[in-house]
Structures are given as structure tokens and as C-alpha cells.
Amino acid sequence: MSTLINYAITHARLTLATLAFLLTAGLIAYVTIPKEAEPDVKVPIIYVQLTQRGISPEDSERLLLRPVETQLKSVSNVKEMRSTGYEGGGYVLLEFEAGFNSDAALADVRAKVDQAKHDLPKDADEPSVQEVNLSLYPVLVVTLAGDLPERTLLRIARDAKNKLEQQPGVLKAELRGARDEAVEIVAEPMLMKSYGISLDQLIAVTQGSNSLIAAGALEGASGRFAVKVPGLIEQPEDMLKIPVTSTAGATVTLGDVATVRPTFKDATSITRVNGKPAMTIEVSKRTGANLIETVDGVKKAVAQMEKTWPAGVKVGYTQDKSKLIRQMLSDLQNSVATGVLLVVVIILFALGFRASLFIGIAIPASFLAGVLGLQLAGLTVNIVVLFSLILAVGMLVDDAIIVSEYAERRMSEGTPPKQAYAEAASRMSGPVIAATATRIAAFSPLLFWPGVVGQFMKYMPITLIATLSASLAVALFFTPTLGALLGRASAVAHDDRASDRGYYMRTVKFALRRPGLILMLAFGLLVGVVGAYSKVGHGVEFFPAVEPDYGQVIVHARGNLSLDEKDKTLSQVEKVVLATEGLKTV
Template sequence: MLISNVSITHKTTVLILIVIIVIIGVNAYITLPREAAPDITFPFIMVFSNYEGTSPSDMESLVTRPLERKLQTLSEVKEMTSTSMEGSSQIFLEFETDVDTDTALQQVRDKVDQAKPDLPSDMNDPIINEFSSSDWPIMFVVISGEVGLVQLKHIAEELEEEIEGVSGVLEAEIVGGLEREIRVEYNQDRLTAYGLVLSQVIQTVRNNNQNMPGGSLDIGEARYVLKAPAEISSPTEIDNLVIAVKDGKPIYISDVADIRDTYKDRDSYSRLNGVESVSIRVTKRAGEHLLRIAEEIKQIVNRREETLPEQVAITVTSDQSEEIYTMVADLENNIVTGLLLVLIVIFTSLGFRNAILVALAIPFSMLFSFFIIQSLGITLNFVVLFSLILALGMLVDNAIVIVENIYRHHTTERKPLIRAAMEGTSEVAWPVIASTATTVAAFIPLLFWPGIMGEFMGYLPKTVIIALLASLFVAMVITPTLSSIFIKASTRPPKKPKKGKSKQFGPIVRTYRRLLSFSLQYRLLFLFLFFSVLVLMIYAFTQSGLGVEMFPDTEPRRITVKLQAPEGTNIQQTNNFASKAETILKKYGNIRYVTTMVGNDGPNSAEIVVDMVDRELRKGPQEPGTDDGKIYFKNSNDTLEAVRQDLVASIVGAEVNVDKAEEGPPVGAPINVEIHGDEYEILAQIAEELKTNIQDLPGIVDLQDDYEAGLPEIQIDIDKERAALLDLDAATIGFLIKGAVNGIEIGKYHEGEDEYDIVARLPEEQRENIQNIMRIRIPDPTGDPIPLSSVATISTTSGLSAIKHIDQRRVVTVSSNVAKGFNAQRVLGEVRKIANSIQLPVGYVFQYTGENEEMQKSQAFMSKAFVIAVLLIAFVLVTQFDSILTPFIIMTSVILSFIGVFLGLIMTQKP
């Protein structure tokens, strides 16, 4: 017995079930966590090491290679990439996607622990992190105004504490501002005059800035805890600390050093629309409701704004909740539109009641789908929303077939309503099930999409399959039951059509019948014609140059501008480049926010994020409100191209890269050519030759390489033999040199609940001259000061600013974006031809990665998935018809449908 028969005979139960589905579905829709992207954990683990003041080449030999040698023994590592920079090393480990990240993380920690004996002893322990899409910020809260960075930072710290108190917030991180520091600026000449060395100053501060426990003491019947508090209570207190006593006179720190309550060296700039700012980067926990979190944060911001001075503003930028609101609204609009269209179409053929019965399949299927989606722990993200919209048109297919057949049994064959519902449903039940099964079969292979792309896009087949199965349940259980209640019986006797005529068909159907009859008379000719058109369409598409692309070229909500100045450029000059770019951006309309960050990736780098006005609010040229002298484009792609050309032409002395803000899984640049080898100089020559040869290719924009040479170095060469004769070693000498230039942390100063570093360092004016560094005095084992110049010499050279490895081999990457209107695959094909013409030395190879690599993997998988889907569909059809020929005939419709696919792509000029 079919389930539809049971449901028809138990109407009350089904009606209660409908109420339950509505309640749990509405509740699931309201409470379902919403986020921009699917919450996936990437199979990436990063090992970050910091060793301040160390050159890239030394970082490579001292830190990166020892770690790589241990990490290479890990199994299931797909690729290991490293970058050695000034003072830091980053190693990225990409694991296979089926690896448990917690297990991999522990294995990486174990290998790093094994490598620690080979690392410099004065280096901090490496930091190990995993990556998740939850690490992407959901918004930036930007505090700006002309009140000084200190006040802005204070406001940001207060906001940070409130935001982190919001349920679901993972972290609120302050970016920008100034950080307080207590600095002991010692004078080398005064130290020499008193016969002192820096280590004595350091030890004095450390010994007099700590709380020492004194144990416990029993006095009578009471027990007391003894302690000797000696923490510094004020920065001025450091002045009066005694370093030594000579000739009966104390030598105070104030005699040899100046105490400054100041700020750490500025290593970043942050602005919003050209105004100094401090930002709070907000991330959420996995699976939490983004819209609720964003709303609570905005309420906190609104309350805080009421207490701030007029010249201070708090702005929320890069707000993902706005995008989610838009996508959810699109889904709701599509559902309403679908309901109306179904009502109109079905009303014209089956009447209003039947149209209502069919249309109800949409909300019931959607609500049931929301409940299942929530039960499986899936969030409502843009992939799921797109999938629901994709499935929306298929939700009524089953209901239409069943309602129409019940209606026919009841009105044409004059069967009682209950019997008509049972027999009408039974008659088409297996075809309906088979039809749904064939559609589900088409999506099942996509569940096995490999790699990060599969983790990201796997939500599409899951959601579509859930929606289709929900619609099948509704069609087999709810629709027959409601039909058995609400289909209206006809009171007129059926009319027999005249012979040779069928008045139930309208002019459209009669025209179709004549065309079908004609086609059947010349069936072989028409088959040949259709297959010829298919071949013609395939040929036309291949010749159109449209090609294939990973994701559609959509209008960006945000544009990113990245500036890369030559190595050795200080942060002030880089900030000047960024300021010039901001000035140029002011020429363009439809821009909502311009957020500038300088120094995040080094003193010679800057990034500007341009938030565009919402699409429906953008103004085109000559529209009202565009007479302010700015340049307006309705399409943000046009704005991007114009900004790119303007910035490249105007900013001289820095590389400019203008691109869309990345959405979806990370896939790399459209053109990404890796050059692998051993000698960096040879790699650089090959990269330069390739760039020169391809720079004039049509479609190539933002061409650059990641070879960064020319970092100025002043080498202090230690005479190890002479140092040994004086009982000195290179480690001690290097430590004091590093401390003089970058500072040595010698303690902490506490003020309330806040903690600040106490740092010993040479004054800035003495650090500007290398000869002052050479006058540093190093104590020998007896305490006698030895000038650095007596055991070392100086020389000036130029070194690499960053050294990159892939699987322990050095690599230089040439990359570029593709201009609007050009297909990335065709441009890459031209790049390949030119690269193949370059004679490479033995041991040097090109590898094409980035978006191309991901696209090749996806195309290979999709080809297999298509074959498997066709086989699954054929299996379902063979099972249904118990025939080979009939499914073969049906499957030709799948093949011939590509006529419309390729024709549509050619007509719309879409790849």
C-alpha cells in the first residue's frame, strides 16, 4: 500500500502533521544561523616564528629550514609552503581534505617541539594556528575622528570589551592606534664615563621590579603571609634606582638614561575615508547566528556613540550581515514570485483551487527543508540560499502531476473524490518517484567533490537533494490528502469531443500536435537535424572564445587596492603612496567607504578596501545627483577598471594591484606561474624574462612577481677568534646589538589592570648612526667593558627581503589578473606558449597553479561526475521501465538539451 493511500484515509493525522511542519519549519527558519560563507575548516596549518632583527637569509637557515626538515616527515601533507622574511618565518602546511585537523594540529606541534633544539635559543616559541572560514571577519567597527590616536585607541578598548561580551563573538581584535611603552633610553657616552655597561642597567631594573614571596609566619594563634612588594609603581620611580656605588656615591639610572613614557614605534596606519582611525576586527564562532550578532554589536555601537564627542564617529564597514539580509530577501522574493507564477499558470488550466493545492507545495517543501537543514547542523549561507533558489522551480513538479491526475480522475472519469485521490496518486506515484530520483541522481556525484572547492560547494547538492526529497514527501503525503478534501467536483456531465477533434486543447496545443505529427513523419530527418544543430552549437561555442571560468564574473561589492613599494621603503613613504591612492579614489562616485591599512604585511605594503554603494542605489553617468565632479559608473566592474588604470598611471615607485574582494574558497590568481629552482638569482632572471615577454599580451593586468630583492643590510662581522680571546661569544654580542637597535624588554609596568612593556634602547638620534652602534660596550666575564668595534667590523650589502619555498625548494611566482572582457583560460594559454619558448636551466621548471590548478581539478571531477550522473539516471530509468531502449530514448533529451545551453551562453556572451 502506498503511503499516499494511508494519508488519504487518515486526514486528521495529516492535518496535524501539516501544523507540525509549519511550526517546526517557521521556527527553524527564524533560528537557523545565518552567515555569508559556509563554515568550513580549511586543511591549512600555519607555523609562525618571530625572531626580530634577523635578515631573511638568516631566518631561512636558522629557523625555516630546521622546521621544514622536521615537518616534511608528516604524512598526508599535500604541500608545504614557506616564506622567510625580516624577523619572521611563515610555514603553511596544506593537508588532504579528509585529514582530521585536530590530529594534524597535534602532529605539527610534536614536530615543532622536536625542532626546537635546532632553533636559536633566544627566539620565542613558534606559534601554530589552523584556519577556518570563521576566521574571516564579519565586520569592522571603525572609530575615527580628529582627537588623536591615543583617545581613539582608548575608545576602541572600551568597545572591544563590550563586543567580546556578545554571545557568539569569537574575538574582537583592535587594529591600529598607538601602544604605550615605558622606555629606558640609555646614553652610551654616560655609561662609558661611569664605567658601566648596559647589562648592569637591565639587571638593576629587573631586580627592583618584582614581588618576592617571603613565606608565612605564625604569630600567636594567627598565620601571616609575608611578601616583599617591589614592583615599580610609577615610571618616574625608575630614575631613582641605584645601579652601583662608586667612591661612596650612588649612580642612579637617571645619571645614564632618560625614562620616557612613550609609545612603541609606529608600524601601521589606519584611516577611514582619509581620516585617522582605529578598527576593531570582529569574528564569530562557528555555527552562530551572524544577523543576531551583528544587530547586537550595532546596538552597542549606537549606545556608545551617544556618549562620544561630536568629532568622533563609529562606522561599521565590510558588514556581512547586509549581504545576508539581501540574499535572504532574494530567497523570500523568489518564493513569493514562484507562488504567484504557479497560481497563474495552474489557474489557466486547472482552476483556482487546484492552483492553490499545487502552490502550497512550495512553502510546505521549503519549511520541511529548513527543519532538515537545521537538524543536520547546516547554516543558511549564500551557497545554501542559491541552492534553495535553484530547487525552487522543481518543488511543484511532483505536485502538478499528482493534482492534475486526481483532478482528471474526479472530473473526467467521474470517480468519487477519495477514490480519485487514491487511484490518481497511485497511477503516477512511481513515475513521480522515478522523476525525483533521476534529478537527485544528477546531484549525488557532486557530494563527492574533492578538495577545498568540494568542502565549499558540497552544500549545493546537499541542499538541493534535501529540497527535492521534501517536495516528494509533500507530493506523496500532503498534496493527495488536501486534494481529497478541496478539489471541487464538477456538476456538469462530461462532453464527448467530436470525432477527430479535441476541444480540451487550446490553439497552442493544437499547433504543437500538428508540429509533432509532421516531425514523426520525417523522424530520421529531424533527428539528423537536431544532432547537427547540437554539433553546430558546440562548434560555435568553441570558436566564440568564451571558454570556461571558475566563478561567474559578477559585480563586486568591494574593491581591494594593494600597494607594494620596493623593499627598504619605510612605512612613512608607503603611507604617502596610500594617501595618494586615497586622493585618486575621491574622484569616483558610488563609493561608500574607503578603508586604508598601511603596514599590515610589512612597512612597504598597504591595502585599501573600497566598499561600493548597493547596486540598486548606484548612479550612472548623467543621472540626477552626479553633478559633483565625480566619475560615476553603474557597474562596479567599470569602476574597478577605471580605478586600476588611474592608479597604475598615477602612482610611480610602487606596484599597484586592483582586484575584487575575494569571495568563495581561495583559488589564487587567474594567471599564476611558479618557477621552481635552487638559485634565487636565476629564478629572478627567469621571472623577469617571462614578465617582459607576456606584459603586452591582451588581457594581462596587474602583472607582478614575488621576488623581492634589494633589502639594504648593514653587516656587523664578528671576529670570532678575537672575541674568543676576550671570552666573548657571538650570541652575547648579537643579543646586545639587537637590544641597542630594537630594544630589550627588561620588565613590565602595571597600571590598574593594564600591563605595559619596559624597554631598554638607544635613543633614536644615536640609532641613526652605525658608528654609535659600534661604540656599544660589551662586558667580558670579569665585568670589564669591551667596545664592539674592537671585535667586529661593518660592511654594507643588499640581501633578499623574502625567500619563498614550496616543498623545501626555492620558488618565485609570476602572477596577474585578467582584464574585464577577457577569458582567463585563453589568456593563460597564450602565457603557456610564451613560457614554453623560454630555455630553462637544468633543474628549473614552470608550474601553473592558482585558479587554473583548481579549475583543472574541478573540470576533471565534473567530467567524471557527469558520466556517473548519467549512469545513475539511466539505472533509475531502466529500473522504472524494465527496458534498455526506452531509457536510451529518454536520455537523448539530456544530450540534445545542450543545444539550448550553448545557444544561451553564446547569446548572453557568458563563459
């Protein structure tokens, strides 16, 4: 270690150039590293979604869920399988053992679902197999509300959805609260009877008309041309031209026996924002994309589109996950700045201005070097990483203080700065490495924490190991180099505060003369604290209780309420909630 330290001091230009590179690269990494709310954790849950329009919960259990459950029983490493049937479909949820191979499990589940398809009803929709991924949850919900016609609001919401999906970093935008459009055909019984057309014939013609028929290709001297019979229905008026029956002299079209009008499918839910009809767009970002940049891009795009919308459209934003990341980034920057300032002030009185400057540099240098290491490792900044960085700020200066204090002591005895800092780094390298290794060892067991919580918490030891290792390098190489170039002996002799007449040394000598008593007191204190907390403590919880940003009111009633009954009931609750002060969005 002494050889490396002496090499760093004697090649000061190379060492300082390396320090400048790390600071610059670390600052760029801090600005550009992807930032997201939750870590990209693989939750050991895969679910199969089954839908069939109009099916009852009982029939859903018998016709949809049981065939799929029978096939999924042979999937390996399944901890628990649960299923739920409801009106219109159901789902089967598989919870796997911790540490499962998500790709293999997903492929196995899809293969079993394919085998169960022949047992499902013909009218059932295609089963959907999905895995739970926290990074795919919505990062922002855009609300569009206003007293506008439903078709106008739907057109605005669909245009906004399509444009938001084109924004960088956006994976998908899901439109909620919108009814699917439909075309309603009203047949005239007297006209159908006069033309000799049955209702079954009318239905068959209507269902078989919306298709595109490829008729091969024609080749000639001027090239090759594809031939197709256009039969796609793009406008409601196109349905009026569909031929229903024909004779040698005339053709009866759908418009001759029926009227067509655009409408919507029956509503299954009603969406309101602050008491007004609304539609929402749930925006999800791509894995690894910068959360803050994605949310800012979405809001900027919505602001540009809002200029072209009617004045009655009210735009709002809810469930904005970037707020938490912005707050934690601000707290981190404030913690770093406050830590540097306090360290400089304290060391200024203890060791002098130059030593306080060398030690103060250790915090941003270690912090930026650690962030650079995280980016090179392919990690992102999330709430766990930010918490770990804030936690590490107070530990980044310990190593530099040890080296600088010993060098200041040697310089006060007449040793030149270059020799003093070289001797301090070499002499203190053992204690400094041991102290850093001890702190790293305290957090390393979190790397082996099993289960989903372990995947969530592993970012803490990785972040602390990166930043503490960087602080070790700063204390042993960069701080001695700066001290050798800029260090000066203090005009005032080094204050020996730990004198034999001091209270601290008297306490130390007392403890050294009675080692058995001190060890017994330490052991008794260890057992006593644990026992006392078990008696009078308030228990243990993974996360502390904090004031939530969002609340939810759940109304329970009998299970066969119509949509109008549900709307009337919730409208009464909505009025009470809207009258409550301090709420931003309801």
C-alpha cells in the first residue's frame, strides 16, 4: 500500500487529473443516470386473465377457470395458486417460490394455457398471461374532465393517448373511462318482410361483411399489382351499401331495410374527476427510462395539445411518481451541501483551513465516484439508492479525517507536508481500511436477503459499498496528494486535547484497570436493551407509518346493484368528499 501511496504523491499531476476526471464523469453520471421510483424488482407472481362478454361469475368458474387450473397444476415451483371469477371473466394467479426463473416460468405458464384453450368456450376471448412488474406501473395519470359531449371528449382523449405514446421514455398510455364505439342497426320489419329477408340472414350478412379479401396479383408489362376486394367498414355510412340479397334486376342493400347510427357500448363504469365527467390516461414508462424526464416530456406534450382543445376541457395530473424522486434528490443535494459545510466549519477550528478544505472535498468526490460506479454497473437511481446515498453522506469523511489529523500532527512537529501526508497515509492505511471494511461488512448481509424484499433492499449495500470504497480511495490517494502540494504547518501548535489530565483519558485508564467489569457492563447493557425493548417497545415494522399522499374510499353494498344504483350511491359520497378542505383531486 505504501508503494501505491508514494506513487500517487510523486505523480501528482496524474493523480489530480484522475480526480478531475472522476469528478467530471461522476457529475455527468449524476445528471444522466436513469431515475425511477421503485427498483426493478421481479415479483414472483404471474396471472392469467380470462374474459368472455356477459358470462356470470358461476359460469366463469366452471367454464373458464377450472380448465386452466387443471393444466396449471403441473407448473413447477408454484407456492400458491388462486383464482377469482366475476361477471365478464376471471383470473388465475400463480405465486412462485423466491428466486424463480421468471422467463422459464412465464414460458411454462403460456404453454399450459395454450393446452387449455381447446377446453374453453368458443366465445371466450384470447387468454392473457402477464407477470407483475413494478416498473410497468403508471408513473403519471393525466385526467381530462369537462362538461363536453362524450364523443368530443373521447376524440380528444384518443388523440392525446396516441401522441403521448410517441414521447421518448413512454412505454404505453392506457385510456380509462372511455366506452367502446359501436354501430347500431335498426331493422324495419315491414321492409324486411316485403323483400323476403329474415333476421338471421341480415345478421349473417352484417357479420361477414367487415373483411378484406385478398385476390392474388396481376402481372403485366407495366409491373405486378396486388388485387383485393375492399370490404372493411371504416364509416357508419359504409354499412348502408352492404348488399343483403339480389336478383337479376336489382340489389337490396342494408340501407333499404334498416337504419344505421353510431353509438357506444353499454357502460360498465363511470369516471368523474372533481365531480365532472372525465377520462384518464395512465402513462407507463419504459424499463430503465428516466422517470423525471419522461414525466416532464408528457406534461410538456399535454400543455402543447391543450392549446388546441376547447376551453371546457380541464387537464389534471394525479399519481405523479416524479414528485417523490424530486424531493429525495433535493434532500440528497441539501445533505451533501450541508455535510460539506459542517465538516469544513468543524475541521476549520480543529485542524485549520487547508485541512478542512482537503476533507471537505472527500464528500462530493466520494459521492460522485460512487454514482459513476452505479451507472457503470447498469443500476438506476431509485428511492432505495437515494436513501442509501443520504445515509452514506455522514460516513464519507471519516477516513479523510484520520489521515489529515495525523498529517497535521506530524507537520506541527516540523515534518515537511509531502513527507507528513505520505507517512500519514501509509501509517493510517491499516486503520482506515479496517474501519471501511467494518462498515461495509455491517451492510453486506443485506446482499443475501432472500425473497422479494431482498431484491428490493440489495440496492442499499451495493450503493454503500460503492460510495465507501470511493471514500477509501479518496482518503488514501487524493487527500494525501492535495495535502503534499498545498498543505502547510499550522502557526499554532497542534492541540493535544487527549491529555493525561483530561476527563477522557481518566475514563480510559479506569476502564483499562477493570476490563472484566467493563465487559460485564457491556454484555449486561446489550441484554438489557433487548429485553427492555421487548417489554416496553412498540414492535417492529418494515416501513414506518407516514402521511399518505392519496386516499381511497371503498363503499360496500350488495353484489347485484345496477350501474345507475352504484352511481347514485357514490354521488352521495362524492359530494361529502368534495366538500372536504385540503383535497386537490377527487
